[in-house]
Amino acid sequence: MTRWFRSYWTEEDTWFYFEVDADGCVxxxxxxxxxxxxxxxxxxxxxxxxxQQTGxxxxxxxxxxxxxEVPVQEWDAHEPQDLTVEEFEAIWRTARATCQARARTRSTHGS
Structure with missing residues (x-):
């Protein structure tokens, strides 16, 4: 069963959003x-x-x-907050678009 959740890591000032499979793999x-x-x-x-396969x-x-790379069960407890698939997908779409735009900017500016 697929699960979606988020966790805030204070030490990195970062929200991590995860989709994990039944084995806890991200x-x-x-x-x-x-x-x-x-x-x-x-x-x-x-x-x-x-x-990786295509180089x-x-x-x-x-x-x-x-x-x-480590299954979710092996992590320290970071107080996960469950999400719906719709909540995860909205974050996913926005983040993907931002990452793609940043990559295009890098390639056009040569940095």
Whole structure:
């Protein structure tokens, strides 16, 4: 069963939004950092694996970041807050668009 939740990590001033499968593995992850909740990652495990296989992992991670590699059950307790799929999808779409726009800006400005 798929589960969606978020957790705030004070030490990083970051909200982490997770989609996890029945085994607790993160399948999609969004990270929003700072008081403005700026998207810094919106990664999909399936896309990450495909990028790794095609040799484009560096480009993928530069655009979307990565997902947690440790199953959720193994983390410290960060007081997760459950989300609906609709709440997760709204955050996902916004973060993906921001990451893609930032990548386009980098490629046109050469940075």
């Amino acid at each position: 399948t999609r992850q969004v990270e929003l950092q700072g008081p403005l909740e700026r998207p810094i990652a919106a990664a999909s495990l399936a896309e990450w694996e495909a990028a 484009s992992l560096a480009d993928y991670e530069a655009t979307f970041g990565g997902t947690a």
